[in-house]
Amino acid sequence: MDSHAIHQIRHFDRFYTQLFRLTDKYHLHTTLTLVEARLLLEIGENQRNTAVQLTQALTIDKGYLSRLLTKLEDRGLLQRTNNPADKRTKILVLTAAGEASLATINERADEQVRCLFANLTPTETQQVLDAMATIQAHVQTKPNAE
Amino acid sequence: MDSHAIHQIRHFDRFYTQLFRLTDKYHLHTTLTLVEARLLLEIGENQRNTAVQLTQALTIDKGYLSRLLTKLEDRGLLQRTNNPADKRTKILVLTAAGEASLATINERADEQVRCLFANLTPTETQQVLDAMATIQAHVQTKPNAE
DNA sequence: TATTACAGTTGCTTTTGTCAACTAAAACTA
DNA sequence: TAGTTTTAGTTGACAAAAGCAACTGTAATA
Numbered sequence A, B: 001m002d003s004h005a006i007h008q009i010r011h012f013d014r015f016y017t018q019l020f021r022l023t024d025k026y027h028l029h030t031t032l033t034l035v036e037a038r039l040l041l042e043i044g045e046n047q048r049n050t051a052v053q054l055t056q057a058l059t060i061d062k063g064y065l066s067r068l069l070t071k072l073e074d075r076g077l078l079q080r081t082n083n084p085a086d087k088r089t090k091i092l093v094l095t096a097a098g099e100a101s102l103a104t105i106n107e108r109a110d111e112q113v114r115c116l117f118a119n120l121t122p123t124e125t126q127q128v129l130d131a132m133a134t135i136q137a138h139v140q141t142k143p144n145a146e
Numbered sequence C: 001t002a003t004t005a006c007a008g009t010t011g012c013t014t015t016t017g018t019c020a021a022c023t024a025a026a027a028c029t030a
Numbered sequence D: 001t002a003g004t005t006t007t008a009g010t011t012g013a014c015a016a017a018a019g020c021a022a023c024t025g026t027a028a029t030a
Helices: A003-021 A036-042 A051-058 A062-074 A098-115 A122-138 B003-019 B036-045 B051-057 B062-074 B096-116 B122-139
Strands: A077-084 A091-093 B079-084 B089-094
Touching: A003 B096, A003 B122, A036 A051, A036 A062, A036 A091, A036 A098, A051 A062, A062 A077, A091 A098, A091 B079, A098 B003, A122 B003, A122 B122, B036 B062, B036 B089, B036 B096, B036 B122, B051 B062, B051 B089, B062 B079, B089 B096
Parallel strands: none
Antiparallel strands: A077 A091, B079 B089
16 A cells, blocks of 8 residues: 555544544533443443443443443433342443433434535535445454554 | 434444544554644644644643643653744744654554555555545535534 | 452542633733 | 733643552352
């Protein structure tokens, strides 16, 4: 891969990162921090329901995570119940309030996307979607060894 | 914009964010933190040579920035010289060591990109580049009002 | 049964980041 | 030009975020 291509890709990366920085802060207008929002997302939408899974998914310290979960539980967004099948672990489930928060987060994220792409014609939108699909199709997700 | 498109875009965003998380940590294998790396980049490659410019570019607190710059100066990567034209400000210039660090950062970032796209054929690479160009061409960079 | 591995919590520490007060210089205003 | 207001940067105090290591209880294993 020639240096020109690399340069172009890094340029895109800077562009993209800056573009979605706002989106990245989709916890805004919420009382949740970014990590907290991501936790709700992982618990509520993806199938992560134990702490270990979360530490792996978000690559955060388990001690730190423990405190974060306590905080979410204190705020009534989350419930940690004992797991009879493995008493070391606790099962994580969003409460109704937690689900509601998650829904809000999603709405806000949708809104931000809508906003970013507001000026595109349907054709252009489709072009962008196709472009995204192309990138996803080709680039490997597997994390390469350090 | 229909919800299907929004969904697709958010999916791409998750994909992309995860993909480039490694790259995002291009300070790895360096003694620099992410912010510090970004500072060197802004000072050395983009034309930011005063503190205000940096606070704007990276949207960080000026007090925090001041300390970061002191740290970089202490480590010999940066020089702050008085500006005769405006004695309130100081001109920021990378030292030779700073330039060297920046070069290392760039090499590492290039390497990570190369690694990510290692398995693509030239044709596929070109398709990805085109796709990136399409996205950049269409999506507005202007930050929309909160 | 003894040992080892694992999940989670807690205390302690460091890092990171924020806020407000302050100095000195520049820009503006009357 | 004197007086006022902005601006750039520094510093101190503090809060939030994150990491590390020791510890408890449970599960897996030899």
